[in-house]
Structures are given as C-alpha cells and as structure tokens.
Amino acid sequence: MKLINYSSFFSNDISLYMSSSTLFHSESKKNRINKIQKLLKLDQKRFITPDQIHSDKICFVEHDSMLSPECDSVIFHANSGLIGTISIADCVPCCIYDSANEMISLVHSGWKGTLKNIVRKTVLKMIMLGSKKEDLKIFLGPSIRWCCYQVDETLSKKFNRDSVRVKSQKYFIDLIKQITFDLKEISIPDKNLFIQSDCTYENSNYHSFRRDGNLSGRMTLIAFKN
Ligand SMILES: [Zn+2]
Numbered sequence: 001m002k003l004i005n006y007s008s009f010f011s012n013d014i015s016l017y018m019s020s021s022t023l024f025h026s027e028s029k030k031n032r033i034n035k036i037q038k039l040l041k042l043d044q045k046r047f048i049t050p051d052q053i054h055s056d057k058i059c060f061v062e063h064d065s066m067l068s069p070e071c072d073s074v075i076f077h078a079n080s081g082l083i084g085t086i087s088i089a090d091c092v093p094c095c096i097y098d099s100a101n102e103m104i105s106l107v108h109s110g111w112k113g114t115l116k117n118i119v120r121k122t123v124l125k126m127i128m129l130g131s132k133k134e135d136l137k138i139f140l141g142p143s144i145r146w147c148c149y150q151v152d153e154t155l156s157k158k159f160n161r162d163s164v165r166v167k168s169q170k171y172f173i174d175l176i177k178q179i180t181f182d183l184k185e186i187s188i189p190d191k192n193l194f195i196q197s198d199c200t201y202e203n204s205n206y207h208s209f210r211r212d213g214n215l216s217g218r219m220t221l222i223a224f225k226n
Helices: 029-040 111-115 118-128 175-185 209-215
Strands: 002-005 015-020 058-060 073-077 083-088 092-098 103-109 136-140 164-167 170-173 193-195 219-224
Touching (some): 029 219, 073 083, 083 103, 092 118, 092 175, 092 219, 103 118, 103 219, 111 118, 111 175, 118 136, 118 175, 136 175, 175 193
Antiparallel strands (some): 002 015, 015 219, 073 103, 083 219, 092 103, 164 170
C-alpha cells in the first residue's frame, strides 16, 4: 500500500492522505483500514468508516458509538481525536476543513451523489454547525475526469450544460465542474477550492472501477488532526 500525502493543501493544519495500491483485486475495507492504521500509527478504534450508499446522507459523528454510519458524508470535530475515512474508485473524494470552527468533513461524490448535491449540502450543514463560508477550504481529489467518463445522453441531460461535453455524438460528464458550479451558486470563493486533477481511469497509480470493473480495488481518503 502507498499513501499519497495531500496535507499541504491545508497548510499541514490537518493530515490528509489517500491510500492506493497496485493490487488489482479488491481488498476488504477492514484490511485496508488495518494497513493504514499500521502505516500511520493511529488508533484503529477511532476510525470513522461509513457504509456508503451513493446517497446525499450526511452524518455528524460526535461519539465513538457512531463510527460506521450509513451515509456518504461525515462531519466531525477536528479535536475529537477521530479519524475520518471515505472509500472511492473513480467517484470524487472531497475533504472540507474549517480551521476556525475546527471541523473536518469527508465526502464521497459519484454521479449519483453529485446530482444530489452532496458536497454543497455538506458545506451548508457545516455552516449550520457554525462555520463561515470564507473559512471552508475544500479539496477535490483524483477521480474519473470527463475525458474517460462517457455516459448515455439521458443521464448527461441531468447535469448542468457546462458540465457535459459532446464529442462525435458521445456524451461525457465532468463531475468536478458540476461540483464547482454547485459551490459557486452558494458563493464559495474560488480561492478556497483545491482541485487535484488526475484522472483515475488513465493513471495506474489509482484504482478505477470503470477501467477494472469487479477487479477494481478502492482507495481511501483519510483526514485527521495531528
Ligand atoms: Zn481520463
């Protein structure tokens, strides 16, 4: 397993890693968390590992009794000692951090979650919990980009026009563009967004469900305050 360090996106105020591996078979979430725990020397009992369901469900995790919520977005206090995780393979992994209100969230936004505005809804929930828009820094990680994300015309029509590209009568969707459009609509400043623009389908360092199908593993995005 390899851990890619993205902490500099948040000026190292929090730790943000993404695990990847060259294993081209799927591995259980438990095994992945075990390896991450050993590599980062963290307390395994405090990992938040949601059961993801391609929804717009957001869970504010406040207690150790809530570590496996059924949802696609988790919010927790940075100083709680909890370690947030989210699993992805092509879907957009997102981490939001507010250093003023000391809150972290991790979001899984595939095409279903993106159409349900899960990233924007998480931002709004953080604001309900006391964050100010200008304090929220948002990281959007490696995901399948429009170059490799062909969909049928019916699905493409559900997205904003600017998030769809048409080439030789084929339809491609741009999830990052849709998410940033949704965030602009609620006046999140551009300077608060950090986009890691690698395409998971094209880069063998990443798992890609569309490329490898059932053989595809999953990556884990991990965030915590040191
Ligand atoms: Zn691509």
